[in-house]
Amino acid sequence: MKTLNISSKQKTENENSTPIFENDCMSIVRKSLRPICKGKREWLMISELKGLFSEEINPAKLAYFLIGYNVNIERSLTMSESRNWLQMPDEIMGEMILQRLGAVQILMSVQKVCTTWRRICKDPTMWKIIGLMAVHRSCGELIDITLYFDETNDDLRDHISRLALDEPPSGHLVGLSPRAFEISEPALLLRYYGLGVKCAVKRLSHLETLELSNIYIHAEDIEVLGRNCPQLKSFTMNRRFLDCNADAHTYAIANSMPGLRHLNLTGTLGTDDGVQAILHVYLDGNLEKLCKERIKDFKYKRDNIPEANEDSEIDDFYDDDDPLGDYGVSGGSDISAGDDYD
Amino acid sequence: MSKKTLTLMSKDKQLFNIEEHLAVQSVTIRNMVKEDGASSVIPLPRVDSETLALVIEYLNRQQAPEEDEDYVKKFVDERGEIPTLLELAQAALDLDIKKLMDAACMKVADLIKDFTLEEVREALRIENDRTPEEEKAIRDEFQWAF
Numbered sequence: 001m002k003t004l005n006i007s008s009k010q011k012t013e014n015e016n017s018t019p020i021f022e023n024d025c026m027s028i029v030r031k032s033l034r035p036i037c038k039g040k041r042e043w044l045m046i047s048e049l050k051g052l053f054s055e056e057i058n059p060a061k062l063a064y065f066l067i068g069y070n071v072n073i074e075r076s077l078t079m080s081e082s083r084n085w086l087q088m089p090d091e092i093m094g095e096m097i098l099q100r101l102g103a104v105q106i107l108m109s110v111q112k113v114c115t116t117w118r119r120i121c122k123d124p125t126m127w128k129i130i131g132l133m134a135v136h137r138s139c140g141e142l143i144d145i146t147l148y149f150d151e152t153n154d155d156l157r158d159h160i161s162r163l164a165l166d167e168p169p170s171g172h173l174v175g176l177s178p179r180a181f182e183i184s185e186p187a188l189l190l191r192y193y194g195l196g197v198k199c200a201v202k203r204l205s206h207l208e209t210l211e212l213s214n215i216y217i218h219a220e221d222i223e224v225l226g227r228n229c230p231q232l233k234s235f236t237m238n239r240r241f242l243d244c245n246a247d248a249h250t251y252a253i254a255n256s257m258p259g260l261r262h263l264n265l266t267g268t269l270g271t272d273d274g275v276q277a278i279l280h281v282y283l284d285g286n287l288e289k290l291c292k293e294r295i296k297d298f299k300y301k302r303d304n305i306p307e308a309n310e311d312s313e314i315d316d317f318y319d320d321d322d323p324l325g326d327y328g329v330s331g332g333s334d335i336s337a338g339d340d341y342d
Numbered sequence: 343m344s345k346k347t348l349t350l351m352s353k354d355k356q357l358f359n360i361e362e363h364l365a366v367q368s369v370t371i372r373n374m375v376k377e378d379g380a381s382s383v384i385p386l387p388r389v390d391s392e393t394l395a396l397v398i399e400y401l402n403r404q405q406a407p408e409e410d411e412d413y414v415k416k417f418v419d420e421r422g423e424i425p426t427l428l429e430l431a432q433a434a435l436d437l438d439i440k441k442l443m444d445a446a447c448m449k450v451a452d453l454i455k456d457f458t459l460e461e462v463r464e465a466l467r468i469e470n471d472r473t474p475e476e477e478k479a480i481r482d483e484f485q486w487a488f
Contacts (some may be wrong), residue, residue: 086468092431092432092443096431096443097451098451100447100451101451109457110462112477113462113463113468113470114472118472
């Protein structure tokens with residue numbers, strides 16, 4: 001049995017050397033021997049090692065270190081080959097290490113490494129704590145949260161929406177980008193996501209800006225959303241609705257978001273009726289006056305709609321000389337319309 | 343010198359001496375000492391001697407408490423190789439030395455943070471044990487992430 005003393009006993013034997021100095025030597029030796037222990041190098045020049053020490057170290061002591069380490073070198077070589085890191089307890093691998101890598105790397109690479117890691121990554125606790133960390137770290141300063149929901153996992157989605165909202169963002173922007181939903185069947189998407197948004201927005205009563213990108217949502221859900229966010233000043237939705245009756249959405253917006261100052265419906269389908277409903281609510285018939293007073297920036301771009309017959313109210317308002325249909329109202333208010341209005 | 347010394351035995355039967363008042367930073371050892379006075383050798387069947395040497399070096403540190411955080415960080419930084427750190431983490435878990443375990447795990451996480459899939463496998467010597475069918479299943483499930 002070989003005994004290697006690195007500790008107190010040795011210190012008392014060599015009273016001249018301070019413990020700190022000894023520690024330094026130890027780490028230098030360890031550092032230079034490590035490549036060999038790990039099988040990256042097969043040789044080591046003794047002179048190379050000597051150069052690492054200051055003059056004071058005596059050869060006997062150096063030899064002592066080396067002998068102590070010889071044993072380790074051999075064993076390390078065999079050991080590191082046979083060591084199976086997958087046998088590490090999950091509490092180290094999962095909770096302590098992998099979880100720190102963040103959701104993106106877990107999804108993109110960690111879970112693909114092997115079945116053991118995949119199993120670890122599937123553990124809900126991996127995700128719970130990440131959600132907690134991210135949201136809690138914001139300490140109420142959260143101004144932008146993006147949620148990717150995995151629609152195969154209801155618990156996860158509920159959990160995240162709940163977590164996110166335990167500390168409701170006091171700021172202005174909530175971006176919800178559930179691209180995951182697009183790979184599932186549309187009927188489910190509507191229902192599921194609609195619920196998600198409702199749940200998510202319920203507690204954000206101070207929300208001022210809401211952007212919904214690439215999502216499908218029921219008109220009723222827009223209403224719920226609007227009612228839950230009475231402070232909403234800006235609303236952006238830039239995806240075509242799945243519903244054939246897009247005006248329902250437009251009406252929903254008009255009905256439930258009276259305080260809107262900025263509305264962007266780029267890429268959505270709607271008819272003039274819907275636009276009129278909006279104009280009616282926000283502009284109360286007296287278009288120009290209220291435009292100046294209330295809406296600072298109103299964008300409505302229609303694609304996929306053939307030349308529509310403009311209603312007089314809108315017609316009156318648009319400048320025939322402007323071929324692009326962009327309209328500037330004197331007094332700083334601005335209405336920009338799509339290419340249909342020319 | 344009447345300070346009590348404990349002897350720890352690694353997996354490969356090497357013996358290490360350490361003063362008791364330093365050793366009890368490990369909750370595991372502290373409990374053992376409390377129970378039977380730990381007059382004999384304390385066996386650590388899961389810790390190899392190289393790792394135990396590191397642990398003892400850590401326990402022997404002579405830092406003021408306020409410099410401790412920095413010391414642990416530096417300590418693991420100097421041993422920036424993943425297998426070493428994982429052994430260290432495992433040993434620290436067995437011996438219940440929380441600070442050391444946290445620091446070692448944090449360092450490993452930092453190291454593999456930007457690794458690609460293949461790099462992770464190589465660094466930890468993990469074989470890809472999934473079938474092509476499983477690979478495809480994952481790709482399909484997380485299609486939106488690619």
